[in-house]
Amino acid sequence: MTLLEVRNLSKQFGSITALADVSLSVEAGQVHAVMGENGAGKSTLIKALSGIQPASSGSVSMRGEVIAIESLADAAAHGIRTVFQELHIVPQLSVAENILLGALPRRRGLIDRSERDRVAVEVLAQLGVDLDPGRPAGKLSRSEQQIIEICRALLGRVDLLILDEPTASLGEPETRQLLDIVRRLTERGVGVIYVSHRMNEVLEIADKITVLRDGNYIATHDAPVSADRLVHDMIGRAPGELYLHEPVEPGEVLLDVKHLSNSSVHDATFNVRAGEIVGVTGLIGSGKSEIARAIYGLDPVESGEVRIGGANCLGWSPARMLKQGLMYYPSDRKREGLALNRPLRESITLGALKRGGFLAGGLIRAKQEAAETEQLAERLSLRPSTTAAPAGNYSGGNQQKALIARGMIHRADVHVFDEPTVGIDVGAKADVYAQIDAYARAGAGVLLVSSDLTEVIGVSDRVYVVAEGRIQAELIGDDINEAAIASHFFTES
CATH class of the missing domain: 3.40.50.300 (P-loop containing nucleotide triphosphate hydrolases)
Known part of the structure; x- marks a missing residue:
């Protein structure tokens, strides 16, 4: 009926x-x-x-x-x-x-x-x-x-x-x-x-x-x-255009984490090399996002090492980590990534005014900021391509592209993405994956934290599986498949 x-x-x-x-x-x-x-x-x-x-x-x-x-x-x-x-x-x-x-x-x-x-x-x-x-x-x-x-x-x-x-x-x-x-x-x-x-x-x-x-x-x-x-x-x-990453011979280790521990993370040890996309996955509450937050200095840490460029950055503030070459893209872009009531261009240049050359004598070069952020918006197919409207007026996919544009200004060595495609459509996902791949092809290292097994499998060179705050397995090559990943979602205890 x-x-x-x-x-x-x-x-x-x-x-x-x-x-x-x-x-x-x-x-x-x-x-x-x-x-x-x-x-x-x-x-x-x-x-x-x-x-x-x-x-x-x-x-x-x-x-x-x-x-x-x-x-x-x-x-x-x-x-x-x-x-x-x-x-x-x-x-x-x-x-x-x-x-x-x-x-x-x-x-x-x-x-x-x-x-x-x-x-x-x-x-x-x-x-x-x-x-x-x-x-x-x-x-x-x-x-x-x-x-x-x-x-x-x-x-x-x-x-x-x-x-x-x-x-x-x-x-x-x-x-x-x-x-x-x-x-x-x-x-x-x-x-x-x-x-x-x-x-x-x-x-x-x-x-x-x-x-x-x-x-x-x-x-x-x-x-x-x-x-x-x-x-x-x-x-x-064609759907084949969604995941474009082609594995390459990885270069030097850019991010080296050893025995990282806090109240949510236990003895996490892993690394990310130049040109590599490393996936980190697990169920909600597994501790995977907490690993990313601890690395960037958003959550307190108790012990371990986080090495970038030869320096042990354990416990550094997000501002120092950013200067050291690590860019973090939060999962909750509205609460932690964007100034929703301000023009989108300000969210794109947030924390990057000096690095992007948008300051002169302590004042913001507003015309240059507007021109360059709209160029980035056009490169990322952000719609509408103007960056003058409040960030809260844009769709989730376009808000995520704004965060990616910020990373393009910072020119970081390591990019840490936490649930980068949550709540965005398949077209925006294709654009996000393309930029993640572009970072890797340019020689940066990418850490992709995600609950979406399809995207983890589609773009990752290696995958770490997290359960109860611990890394349970490292998977490479043909072992990166849904059955193998899911088999490590639960601990035996």
Whole structure:
């Protein structure tokens, strides 16, 4: 039975067309994935179906009846609920209070706590999740907070659930849990629109997949469909162009870490050589990101050696590490990498004003800064290529490119990337991988910390696997494959 029918949906913002004649349908109990690069129109489609930004033209039908969606309340009245990528959690409130946020049951003018907890437990049970309704939401993991959002959406009538990048910040175990929840919902007859950049999970969960590009409808595929076909539809070029790194004979050791230890990292020993891309992977919480942060001086260290250019830099500040030739790209670019309310060019030159020649007599040479950052933006296919807009206005992929542009100004010997492609589309990923490869080809060393096994396997010359804060294995050559990596994710103890 056709639950949702979207016909020729379009959305204009002035003279700009964000969505053009997009059509798709969702059956009851079906998962229909929507894929595309940032700027493809996915968010505009979600906002139109949710009532946040009503469509300019076209029609939406539920069970054969054309409906008007002018607000979130309109969408909810027709059984359309959306869980957005940005979570809306009040950390000081309990699980139950967050689930019923804005709809807390009352008795004699006071909150009915027993009814509140009863409803929360009931909706959690529908998803097969065991969460303490009285636990503060701020103490939950990201995946548990995501479950609260889904529970909130299920409180009222829900015929169609829209999930916007639900696993963008989740590791493998948490992703598996969320996919199980989606399956339970479809078994109840709920239709799901699933928006994600993660190819593997889309291929696993989706019954149909629609691809958008530049606001236009490209194709709808019935599962199964090849990843190569989807990538080609999304970026308009061959998937083989995604991973371009060709192994070379590595040069001298540029980063040499021995017995690095702190509260999260235990006796980590590894190295990175010139021209080499070294992957570091493991489950969320394994300690892989903590290794990168300890090297750069963001987290305190207790013992060991971190040698760059012959000097033991253990415990040095990030500023000293940067001067020594190590560039770090944080996983949380919004909180740790960018000044979101300031022009993007300032984020690109952050910490690099002197190195980039943008200072004269203690003053910033603003015209030169603007000109050179826009040249870098053009080289990295950053869109829009202007760097004058606030950094927060750009998509995740373009924000990541801004961080990479900063690294190009610093001309570092060692580049440490922590989850460089989290939450960005496949086209932006191709551009990020191309620049990582360019650093290696220029003779720099690259340390790539990532939970994405596909990218680790695709670009790495060597791979270190981390579990419980310890390096469990070093893999090279044909041993760099998913089965071999995953076999070291768990310790025997």
